[in-house]
Amino acid sequence: MSYAKLDQHLKKLEVLSHAQSMLGVDEAVMMPEGGGEKRAEAMAGLATIYHEMASAPQVGDWLAAAAAEDLMPEQRIAIREQTRSYINLTCLSSAFVGKQTEARIRSEQLWRQLRPTGDWAGFLPALSNVIAFAREEAAMRADVLKLAPYDALIEQFDPGSRVSQITPVFDELKTFLKGFIPKALDAQAARHAKHPPKAFTARFAIDRQKALGEVMMKAVGFDFYHGRLDVSHHPFCGGVPTDVRMTTRYDESDFLFALMGVLHETGHGLYEQGLPKAWSHWSVGQARGMAVHESQSLFVEKQIGRNPAFWHWALPVVKEKLGAETLTGWSLADMMQHVHRVKPGFIRVDADEVTYPMHVILRYELEQDLIAGRMEARDIPEAWDAKMTAYLGLSTKDNMKDGPMQDVHWPSGAFGYFPSYTLGALLAAQQAATIHKLHPHADEALKKGDVTVLNDWRRTNIWSKASTLTTPDLIVAATGEPLSARHFIAHVQQRYG
């Protein structure tokens, strides 16, 4: 039976991706510098072996034959998703992928080198080259998938999501935020005038911060029997669903820096830990996509971790774990002023939840023009400056480092990824609204540190669903309506209005 052969083959592939994931974690967390060269060889070699096995023609034959076999409904869905993965994996020629990968690696390396000085002119040729490859890729994928070129790129990250559905939602959000951000800043200024914000003055010992992070991870549902927390330069959530490796890094003068990062990554970790184990070797058993993954990290970071109800429970725990003397006299209101700070800035990754979508919408708009050929790489700085000025009142003129050179995505050739961040924020708010409608007392439980209803709903409606539905279908099935901006808008109005 072809289905059984496929199942066997996917088990073998899972072994290779297990090795890739874990070697990636080890590289970031443990590896001494001198191990890097051989490790890079090993990673590249494993990727080659994986790609050869995953894209083998017999896989296509098995998929076609299995579709005609007597299968259970779950198996049909598995075949459908696996076919989608196979087409996405095989629709580009290996010659093209080879050349594109080389261009991406060179561009990303150059970016790392030139970003600190913001040398746009030096970087431009490499970026133009990467964009040319992305256009070619989009055209080839579009042809196979029968999609518009930019939609074909989004499809790699969020299966089923389309510009036609995202744009109206982003437009509504943009219009709202243009008016709301100044209002939120005024409201914040008024609060600060009445209640001046405190500054952290203590030194927060790293071992205490780590213990605090672990307590908070446990509190929001992380299973330490199947995961752990370590340190790396760039925090991430990696590993495999049965062994989730999270990392953070610590700032001794500001414990919220690590804690908020830990909560964010824990959201990713909970999703992974909640995936259906029996399907772990099939595409259908993987997390749905980047937007849904980000909805889980943002759910934990923003809907739980920046919720005053959570801090009602968390503040005494924080004081106990960090030492009461480090936060003498800090009230819940003092802490929330830190947790809810709004400040428009140049850098996306440093942005608060109110201004963050503007950074994403800017990139989403520019990406579409770049892929469609309506804009060239050389035009980016001017367009970037214009949009930053219009959306956040900040000019990036002659500031490439904090402008179009700030992110790794475009230099590394990832176009179609950015929307996922804000889709994730919208989905997190939409999920939270659904849960609070179903369970009006969820925040009362959260005040006691009890996340049961929040996690049970997500386990049933998001985590265990894995990739059985497209992103839009998953949203409707879980929340009863398609992607909408209104829940996020209501959320920030309530929290920052």
Add this chain to the structure above:
Amino acid sequence: MSYAKLDQHLKKLEVLSHAQSMLGVDEAVMMPEGGGEKRAEAMAGLATIYHEMASAPQVGDWLAAAAAEDLMPEQRIAIREQTRSYINLTCLSSAFVGKQTEARIRSEQLWRQLRPTGDWAGFLPALSNVIAFAREEAAMRADVLKLAPYDALIEQFDPGSRVSQITPVFDELKTFLKGFIPKALDAQAARHAKHPPKAFTARFAIDRQKALGEVMMKAVGFDFYHGRLDVSHHPFCGGVPTDVRMTTRYDESDFLFALMGVLHETGHGLYEQGLPKAWSHWSVGQARGMAVHESQSLFVEKQIGRNPAFWHWALPVVKEKLGAETLTGWSLADMMQHVHRVKPGFIRVDADEVTYPMHVILRYELEQDLIAGRMEARDIPEAWDAKMTAYLGLSTKDNMKDGPMQDVHWPSGAFGYFPSYTLGALLAAQQAATIHKLHPHADEALKKGDVTVLNDWRRTNIWSKASTLTTPDLIVAATGEPLSARHFIAHVQQRYG
């Protein structure tokens, strides 16, 4: 060219063994318990993929064809060693290996379960089964390799070593030790009477022990750019030559427990770090075998780490790193009484360097009888007790836990391995004797913590030679004579007489 194809193929295999090594390290050092099941699947899966690729018939064709190609002398040696590996890998049928592996795993699991209570009767059927498989394996290997059955097993661990050469040396050593051990104990008693031994009373903090271990590793030549030290339940030296992962475990009441283990594993690590990098994917670029590997760990542990000249330099460093207050009043003589303690005991892994060979010779003698069919598993306890009584004056009657059930080797099916430990001790002494003859002032340098001549000689004569010579040829090339007991005998006479 077949040679080039082989080189390519071995590069691919190196990628898989890199993954296997590193996942093994991660499992012991980092993995949360719940990750174990999937990890076991991944390890088994990688082993299968590796075995399929390494034993593919075309590899045999390439080896045969390459032997007829126009090769450099180094390449000829590489082909010879690779052929040896290929024959060893392919001379058992996969059906046999599958059944044997299953029997070994079940026996080892049962042993772990029954060892604490010393339930020999419960364990016996599993051990008998493993022995039956070992006999069959030995016969099959003997047939292909044209060796005696037990020699064919030794060949897996120490290529070129034969019973005909080991036995006379072990016999000489056994005769010597029978007379020497009581003498050494008397001498020790006399020393203790004159200078009563001190006991450790301080608590040695783990972070300080770790810092001490790292300083000592550096002092004996370990390259931290290509390696690191961590903690695991069973100390080991793993990873790959460019990224050597060492582990230890700490006893807060006795810093020597971890320190001596760290020095031992560092010896293994130096060998790995000193292998020729350009040949890392070929068999010829691997460490020669277990005896030579053990000679390097024992060289660092015993010839350096228990040498009074080393402690002349090390004691002040130890006091500085652990805190002078933890060893107030401890003189070099006090410390050497600990470092040179002789005490016959039941357990091989706890034995001192004087009594250790007796444990090995006992096992070596019994193994030969077991593989030859002159003895059955049920006869082991009586024979074990008789030899322990004869060699060390200790009876293991009705004490299976501290007798024949103490080691993992036989339960896991490793026959032919034990001699390597004592061969390593003899070779370490033989190498040290050669170096001290060439460089009579080596100990003067060691008194200043300078291991340059000791490491330079080993780098040139052992590490960089990798597997270019068989074990016996390597010994002659390095020390000018075949394996001999006399240097070890002189060493223990000088140190313990």
